[in-house]
Amino acid sequence: MSSVTIQPQSYDYPAQNAAGITCTAQAWANVPPPLQATEKAAIVSRIKQLLKEKDAALVAHYYVDGDIQDLALETGGYVADSLEMARFGKNHSAKNLIVAGVRFMGETAKILSPEKRVFMPDLDATCSLDLGCDAKDFAKFRALHPDRVVVVYANTSAAVKAQADWMVTSSCALAIVHQLKLDGKKILWAPDRHLGRYIQEQTGADMLLWNGACIVHDEFRAVELELLKASHPHAMVLVHPESPQAVVDLADVVGSTSAMIKAVVDGTATEYIVATDKGILHRMRQLAPNKKLIEAPTAGNSATCKSCAHCPWMAMNGLQGILNCLETSSGEIFVAEPIRLKALTCIERMLDFTKNHPDLLAKAQHGFVKNIGAA
Missing domain, CATH: 3.40.50.10800 (NadA-like)
Known part of the structure; x- marks a missing residue:
């Protein structure tokens, strides 16, 4: 893939850290x-x-x-x-x-x-991605760009999906956006800005990005990850693309949860640094009991928790x-049935695409190189 110059544009949604009954503190309390x-x-x-x-x-x-x-x-x-x-x-x-x-x-x-x-x-x-993409605000944003195909990540409400042309997950987003780019489509993407940037960089698609983030993946820190890599020089680094760019750039494998598990099971390395929610380690240990799994750091030595990567919800x-x-x-x-019927279209479109194009589904990207893709 040829190198492209990327100029992400973000719609600044100021209430990503929504307060109330479903705030992070309340989630942990429950x-x-x-x-x-x-x-x-x-x-x-x-x-x-x-x-x-x-x-x-x-x-x-x-x-x-x-x-x-x-x-x-x-x-x-x-x-x-x-x-x-x-x-x-x-x-x-x-x-x-x-x-x-x-x-x-x-x-x-x-x-x-x-x-x-x-x-x-x-x-x-x-x-947090759902909370940070209010359906009414998203409708206003979408109305400003009627020429764009609306692609939303699965981590959104039914009311947001009802406004979309496509729903995608991290397993299929690259393949679907790549196809839309080949079809000459301009894309309005929501809500995760890190995943959107990664896909934009990999495909060269014209994407307008909503400014949202996952509270778990957004906390990973490149400086700390570099130090951990230095102490485990033979470890393979697995990163979910919802992570910040500096963290993604340090990865040996960038992929969805399924792709990361596959990388551990099929990989030849004996150690793996895992930058995603720590809940995944349970299944990884079951499927690859002989591999050493290391949690990627979310903060420095002075922090209360150096690896707190777990979604409170x-x-x-x-x-x-x-x-x-x-x-x-x-x-x-x-x-509600009117919302369900509208949302059904974008979800079924994704399911049909993944069923009919299994060879195009995103696999873990080994040897990630900016603007180029898998080396």
Whole structure:
């Protein structure tokens, strides 16, 4: 790919750190307390029983607690990134879906499967990217640029997806944007500015970027990562593209959660520095028990926490919350039908593209070089 000059433009949304019931502090305050072993065993046993009785399937993201990931796999559910979660929920025969993740994942499941009841362990589990992209403000932004194709990241509300031409995840964003560029389209992108910049740099597409960020990935620090690399010279560095550019530039592998797991499982290195939510380490350790995994630093030595990379809203998912869904039908997701129908179009467009072009899906980028791509 030829070198391109990139001049990102950002719509400055000033309320990224939204206050209120779903603020970060409140999210951490609502993290379920640890369960005693006997209590945990009893809850897990009851959940397994009710999943069968109520024809329900448990779908979990890689970032939630390891006990929930294990329970999903043990009961015939699924553990995956947001793209595969969407596919699984749509194709599974269960009448009820329990989505352990954050709210936009539950909404996506409901959009794709309106005939099913969709529940979440805690409806307040949201996402900083979702919070930082208000649907009304986004509509105003979009109205200023009617000539652009609207591409939104999965980490947005149903109301924002209803305004989009395409929804993408980090697994397929590169391939879809690249195709749009080949088709001569100009793109309006939201909400993650780091992922948008990365895709813009890799594809050379004309992209106008919303100014949003993931609170987890935005905290990774290049200076600290360089020091960690120096102390582990043979480690391969894995970075999610939602991270700042200086961090991405230090990576051996840039990719989605699934791509990062694949890099560990298939890689020949014995050590891996992982720059994404630490929840992913649980599955990595299961699939590659002989590999050493090192958490990438989010701050310096003087900080209270040197590696705090864990989403507070993902942490709100707990076993008791799952049990409550099954026993009392709490945490049900509803999406208004007019919004659902509009949002369905952009999601199905993504699913059709990924089904018909599996060879084009983004793979982990090895040897990342600015403006060029995989070396």
